[in-house]
Amino acid sequence: MDSTEITVATWNTEWAPTAGRRGPHVRERLADASADILVVTEGSRGLLPDGGYVVDAGNDWGYDDKPHHRKVLLRSRWPLTDVDRLTTGGGAGRVVTALTAAPAGPIRILAVCIPWARAHVSTGRRDATAWSEHLDCLDQLDMLAPRFDPSTPTVVAGDFNQRIPRVLQPARVADRLAEVMGRWTIHTAGDIEHGPLIDHVASNLTCTGVRTWSGHVAELKLSDHSGVVCRLAPVRH
Template structure:
């Protein structure tokens, strides 16, 4: 692999336990991606590959806390610096950014688990309306991204909780996601194997390879999501 390329994988593991047959198979699938960066949503640290560097988005997203659960985990084979977490509203516990020290130069990773339609409507805080937490998270992502250094390549990965192009979500919700993500190319949109996906990878680096895997094996249901891996090639710096 060219040392300027990186591979980024993401998968919502639907709170798979870290042990037992299901956890073992989830962990194996994540490890066999051989990705340089992995974003796991609705996951546990015990599912991540050995070694590497890990940060998470925090343990408070407005629901009862469970010590080993995180909405967002970011694993990198290289050190992570400049870590920033969003801690309010629909983004609390659901967004973390960091710079990974890739051999070709730093790359900003934005790891997300954007709230689903009915987050905090009839569960959790019970103070939201359909899509309100989702839209608030997108607004906060928009503000966050506006502060990024444009000289540093950016990758956004995780659970977007929307199919792209729009399926059943309201037009205004799909349009807001498109506005926020318009800074980058969504490599996982449209007709892909094991899709349509709601776990996505978007970036300004170019995607040169995309692979997906289903949320089940022959024997077991592993997750209600398919996973995805992208090989990315950052643009050559200009002099």
């Protein structure tokens, strides 16, 4: 791998416990990704590879949950600075951004777990309608992104809760995601092994390779999501 490339992986681990049958397998798969940047959604710190630098999106996304659970965890091989989280609206507890000090220069990481279609409809606060929390989070991301320094590369990773291109989601929802993410290339869209994915990696870097893994090992279900790792390189001019 080129010394200027980085690897970025993401996986929704569906609240896998650190013990029991699932936990060790999940932790092994995350470690095997050998990612410089790792975004784990619906997980806990005990699942992350040893070492590195870790921040999360906070512990309040409107649901009562176990104290160690986090909707979004961001782990970097390099130090993280300029950390910011969304604390209100659809992105509360689901969005964290930070700068990582990669060897070739700083990179802005935007780690997300965009709400699923029925977030807070019949569970949680029970004050939402279908897709309303999802769309509100997208609106927040649309306002957040212009604040990023355009001279610093950006990587977006996590659970987008939409298949790309559109499968079953309403056209207006797919169109809004495309509009918000249009400032980056979604490297994990389209026909891909173990896809179509809803865990995605997007950036304004060049993708030189994509690898996915299944949410199962033999007969054991590890997650209802597939995981993915991308190799990213600076754009050549």
